[in-house]
Amino acid sequence: MTTFVDRVELHVAAGNGGHGCASVHREKFKPLGGPDGGNGGRGGDVTLVVDQSITTLLEYHHSPHRKATNGQPGAGDNRSGKDGQDLVLYVPDGTVVLDKDGEVLADLVGQGTTFVAGQGGRGGLGNAALSSARRKAPGFALLGEPGEARDIVLELKTVADVALVGYPSAGKSSLISVLSAAKPKIADYPFTTLVPNLGVVTAGSTVYTIADVPGLIPGASQGRGLGLEFLRHVERCSVLVHVLDTATLESDRDPLSDLDVIEEELKQYGGLDDRPRVVVLNKIDIPDGQDLADMIRPDLEERGYRVLEVSAVARTGLKELSFALADIVGKARAAKPKEEATRIVIRPKAVDDAGFTVTFDEQEEVYRVRGDKPERWVRQTDFNNDEAVGYLADRLNRLGVEDALLKAGARAGDGVAIGSEENAVVFDWEPTLMAGAEMLGRRGEDHRLEAPRPAAQRRRDREAERDDAEREYDEFNPF
Structure with a gap:
């Protein structure tokens, strides 16, 4: 069963906004109560939050579809709908958020760092909020906006100060187990380590983290073995430690060639040339291992490497190694620029x-x-309501869309599409000289709020309506 996942594809959907309400206040002895439709509630956001107690993306591997709740619609008596509940997804420290095209959206490092992966839809306005001196009693309300839905990729890059790299069975897991309290799986066969292990080391007053990366082999940067899956876990480290096996039983390997192979893979992966290197010659408790370490140490130092000899089994040289790494980590931390306070960037149009x-x-x-x-x-327009369509025409005209269409060469009857190719509203354009409200005159006034007509007038209106209905019936039914 999978216990460690460092890359998942997540499908997030924010909540939809609630629809506004079109309502007229009705109360005895108050015939002119006016519009009282409330606004719809906002849809819930989908937010990623860093939690350092989480070390894997396993939860999202099993359930990759996540959706926030929708906002509630508005109601009469000026009652606004309830906002949808935000959905908070906790992710490990060092999670990178990418879109489906591989572009980085956010790099989440540090406890409590947040990123809104899906924005909730706005709630629609009720007719009470849409009323004005010209439109005293709107017979429509705005629809709620759909919430943002998209596919994102989460990649975990371990946040560690020191990364142990080397061939399988070089002793990396054994080394991290004696330097820290980490208890990785240790065995005498290749690829024992299948997931990165993280440990905390204390050396004097310096506390730093150390990661054991699964073994690398030739071709790791191109996907061979486990390298491509876990090379990203060394990207954030301050120090790279080459763990070389001085007692390997394979006749075609030696520590110097192992070092060259790993360095070539790191070079092919890219972005790690500026990290300081330390070479650790492991397994010197074996006589042949100590002899080989004595032979190759001058060559390594000539190349400019700092070389330390240790034995994870005999616990030899561990104190010197831990303090040497603490010194390098301390210098790397001091060289980093101090984090500035969050600045507000203003980008005027x-x-x-x-x-x-x-x-x-x-x-x-x-x-x-x-x-x-x-x-x-x-998106907020109810196209089944002519008054709502007229209100949309007013807004587009005030924004200047009609003038822009004329400048672009549009003529009466040309097709106009508003929106993307996948989800656009298409209509035949008819240029006007006035806004929709001016053309319709009394559009937006609710005749139910007018003063009562005399009884005789109401009787004459009913008779006229009956005569019109009979005439239409005779025209369409001549036999």
Whole structure:
């Protein structure tokens, strides 16, 4: 059974906003109560939060589909809908968030770091919020916006100060087990370590973390063995420690060639050239191992490596190693720039930014309008309500969409699409000289709120309606 997962594809969906309510206040002796439809509630967000007590993405491997709750619709008597509950997903420290194209969206490092992976939809306005001096009693409300839904990839990169790298069975797991309280699986066969192990080492006043990365072999950077899966776990380290086996039983291997192979794989992977290196010659408790260490040490020092001889079994040289690594880690921490306080970056819009664009799609033969506001307004419009469609026309006209269409060469009857190719509203454009509200005059006024008509007038209106109905019936049924 899988116990460690460091890469998952997650499908997140934020909550939809609740619809606004179109309602008119009704109370005895108050015939002009006015609109009282409440607003819809906001949909819940999907938020990733770093929790350092979590070390794997296993939970999301088993259940990759996550959705926040929707906002509740508004109601009469100016009652707004309840907001949807935010969905908080806890991830390990060092999780990288990418989109489906591989672009990095966020790098989550540090306890409590957050990232909104899915934004909840806005709630629609009720007719009480849409009323104005011109539109006293709107007979419509705005729909809630759908929540953001997308596929993201979570990759875990272990946050450690020191990374132990080397061939399988070089003694990395044994070394981390005696330097720290970590208890990795240890056995005398290759690829015993299948997942990175993390330990905490205390050397004097310095406390640092050390990671044991699964064994690397030639071709690891291209996916051979386990290397490609776990090479990313050394990206955040401050020090790379080459653990070389001086008592290998394989005749075609020796510590120097092992070092060259691992360095070549690190070079092919990229991004690790600036990390200081330390070479640890392990298994010197074996006589042949000590003799080989004495032979190759001058060559390693000539290459510029700092060389330490240890035995994880006999616990020889461990104190010198832990303090040497603490010294390098301390210098690396001191060299890092101090984290500055969070700055607010203000990016003002250009003076000629209209908030939307109009382009001609030659393939579909339509004029396509793209922009946050027009697309959001379209999503919030109930196209079964003529008054709501007229309100949308007013908003688009005030934004300047009609003028932009004229400048782009659009003519009466041309197709206009608002939104992306996958989810656009298409209509035949008819240019107007006035906004929708001016054309419809009394649109938005609720005749139910007008003063009562005299009884005689109501009787004459009913008779006229009956005569019209009979005339229409005779026209369509001549026999």
